[in-house]
């Protein structure tokens with residue numbers, strides 16, 4: 001079963017690569033709404049990184065308004081999924097085995113609604129979430145010193161699962177696959 005899933009995930013990654021390759025320089029989804037640790041939100045423009053990734057900087061958190069090194073969140077297309085999840089970051093992946101689109105939060109960051117985050121994603125479980133990060137996560141890495149959780153519903157509601165600090169999971173269970181809608185410290 002794991003083998004089959006891996007093959008399917010690889011096929012999906014290849015298909016997605018083929019689809020997004022011509023659009024790699026397309027507009028990076030406009031704006032993004034970040035949820036801060038105090039649960040306040042801020043809407044920021046996505047900025048295009050030099051390597052084809054996208055990022056957003058929270059000026060309150062870093063005291064700056066630009067520079068990928070100051071990013072609160074980064075979005076990487078499948079062609080960049082092989083890049084490591086950065087130290088002091090938590091990464092969620094569209095596909096199993098840390099493949100597909102990657103959403104990377106700076107330590108302490110997260111969101112109460114992954115539907116705010118766009119990606120060229122398709123969910124077999126929840127087609128109504130296509131095009132956003134809601135109901136897409138199939139694997140994750142937590143390279144922070146903080147315990148994170150993900151949950152099935154927005155606002156940290158619904159069934160909750162721990163993403164322990166320093167740990168990684170290459171494939172969530174079939175029950176958990178394509179279900180995450182919130183990612184938050186816990």
Ligand SMILES: [Ca+2]
Nearest residue numbers: 094136137138
């Ligand atoms: Ca998925």
